[in-house]
Amino acid sequence: MDTPLGSVLYITLGCAKNEVDTDRMRSLLTAAGYEEAFDPQDADIAIVNTCSFLTSATSESIETTLELANEVQDGVRSCPIVMCGCVPSRYGDDLPDELPEVAAFVKADEEDGIVSVIDGVLGVERKIAAYIPQVKRTVEGAVAYVKISDGCNRFCSFCMIPYIRGRYHSRNAESIISEVRDLVAGGVREIVLIGQDTGIWGTDFADEDTAEASPRNL
Template sequence: MSCRVGMVSLGCAKNLVDTELMLGQLDAAGFIITPRPEEADVLIVNTCGFITPAKEESIDQILDLAQYKKSGRCRVLLVTGCLAQRYPRELLDEMPEIDGVLGAGMVNRVVDVVRRALAGERVLAVGEPGFDYDAGLPRIRTTGEHTAYVKIAEGCSNCCTYCAIPSIRGPYRSRTLESIRQEVEALAAGGVKEVILVAQDTTRYGLDLYGERKLAPLLRSLNGISGIRWIRVLYGHPDGITDELIDVFSSCDKICRYIDLPLQHASPAVLARMGRGGSASRLRELVHKLRRAIPGLTLRTTFMVGFPGEKEEDFQQLLDFMREMRFERAGVFKFCAEEGTPAAVMTGQVPEEVKEERYHRAMALQQQISLEHNRSMVGSLVSVLVEGKKGSHYFGRTEADAPEIDGRVYFTAGRVTPSPGDFVLVKITLAREYDLMGELA
């Protein structure tokens, strides 16, 4: 009887790429991939260990899947990803439900680990986080036929004081330009129309490998690949926005006019304690420069509230900055004291109730900004990548919307029947805080 494997992927898009690579290797080795956990002989959780809520979600998911050892056919439960890399021995010692732990640097060892676990071994396969994939590894994509994530680098060397990623994933390591282009060409040949480039900091791409930032040349190269319609870039850093990169965003027709630029704060004192540097005035100049150079640009950012030492006046600086800059997309997060990071032991830790109150104030402001921006879209025509249908409405995304994190466009199509992967023109008729409504033009 063939062995069935089910997998749950948690956390960011970078983790999802690792999940897809593991699924591809298992499939190539003859395992049957199933989306139904009750049918799986082997269940794997690819965990996130970035912040406390993500760690808690990972533990809950492990315990949930462990129930299939009683109610399903599961014989082996494996844990991989960031949590496994960070706490391998603790997971095995404290959770008898787990049959093996596979570190984030061992993605290409998944077949061997599964076989060892099925043979009765309780596996601990965690080493240095040094796995770097190339275009030759098999992969099963989970994002549909028309969209694919491409990881252009692994690890991080920025060392922000609140972040554990460098200790989990290791220093920044870029893939070669040739490897990335080869992968995107293969994706295009397979029908992919939207490629989403991801890394812990995409704007740092190439610095370690070539001695200079190479995101701009990479984007110019990918822009020439036939079949690709959109190239989206996530997770940048303000220090990496060069004039050359701005020119690429403004001149290359396939590069989405969408920049994901986590700024984290606007108070110089807080930014300095975060290890980010800069000031509101410098960030303000950068935002104005981007908007002048790239017509129709959508800016996404994230802010953190409740960082150690954040005073009410620091928080007010952040709110004032948000009101002035009016980011089309923004997420707000509460600081979590992560074990092993400098910020976890800083003086001036902010009480949880203050973090919560600041979070809600910032989110309420951003919701109003988002609603007003969306209302300005009413009456306009937008190009939408169709993703599916819900009830009587089709839905999809514009180039201003990244999957999972941004809103959608819901639209009626009359007698026309769009298919997932189609690009259609939609006239916007109604705006909500995050989503748009419309009709096929």
């Protein structure tokens, strides 16, 4: 696709796991024909990937979104905002009424459908190519984070992760190794394995898999 369908501004808040999720959405949208913008005034649409594990993180996510809305409302071009990640996962159906400045909301576990969401907001009519969900994640630079799990089983009073991301679930070793190989082939030289609790990775696997399940074996 020679002419980009539009330019997308990416704003990521919170932890390294959100950076991984943004990388994934960027890779999907790039494969689908969108280019990246680095300034709100140059963007056709903006994605704000939010954090909400603490009250302060939620406040920062909402403030950042509203500041962006104020910045683009008087711009030369329209720049609708799509809010992704933890805030939509936590507050769900309450958000459209509370944040009319936002064009669409995407929960953390729905981010693989980001191409359809962006197409819908921008009025792009097409059938999404079947290959899109299989797009390989790409990053810039020599260091990359790789998620080995998501969710958490520790219901700490100050943290909302179990309610936002669900119970702890390990990613299977095959998919982790495949992603690492792709990243190394793309020029990455240092991989940082991340998760809410990397020390218990694999303990939720079936019994026959548990013996070989440890971060060291990865």
